[in-house]
Amino acid sequence: MSSVKHFQVTFDCAEPERVARFWCEVLGYVVPPAPEGFATWEDYDRSLPPEDRSAWFACIDPTGVGPRLYFECVPEGKVVKNRVHLDVRAGAGLVGEERLATLQAECDLLLALGASHVLTQVADEENESCITMQDIEGNEFCLA
Template sequence: MAVAVQIVLDCAHPSAQAAFWQIALDYRLDPPPPGFTSWDDAKKAWGLPEDWDQVSAISDPDGVGPRLFFQQVPEGKTVKNRLHLDVSVGRGIQDPEERWATVVARVERLTAAGAAVVEERRHEHGDHWMVMTDPEGNEFCVQ
């Protein structure tokens, strides 16, 4: 039996981080629980405090990739990530120029959504990727 994986990300603003990573990964916001038309309706019904930006989650619409769960924590990011995500938009594209154009297009889209470019890297064996940070400063790569 396969084990399901959920990646949990500590952050200051779960809703904003979830919105950014939806764009990065082509994921979707988890739908509200059965019987509710929105998460706000569910949270009101459950009597949760008005500060609802404590958690958020997104999932792969195809059910292949792991769910990402964002939880609010009081402390900010202070050091380099020990784990980072690779956004592999060029995987399977054989032509190097087309693959890099696909990477650059995603980088531009993510920059418009609040990411920052750290540096472009190229491996001696031909791999080529962009190191970026998300809106809260977490490092990730686009390849």
């Protein structure tokens, strides 16, 4: 039997640092320390050849539990729905009106950070409420 593998989630984007910092706010993640020998990430970036500057950025779970998020610059923009998305579990364990109110409050905070609201799905006989959103570059995610 194989062991559990560590993994990172990679986002293609136009502005890696901007999108990474958005997700730091959403998830409570942090920017990792700059590489050894550099006081800041800006110092590290300036040390690279011009064509490699601002090509990527990352953020990590400060508890070490969640996966690393990696953001890489790509030339093309997003054109279709994501095949994989993140569920931000802001309402875990809550049901009914309490869940919906908690999700809506989180949605309001994320709208202030530049996210977009796509769809609010209200609980029915089979599913609890969730809110579909997009990050600052249009990547879909759900508040669940």
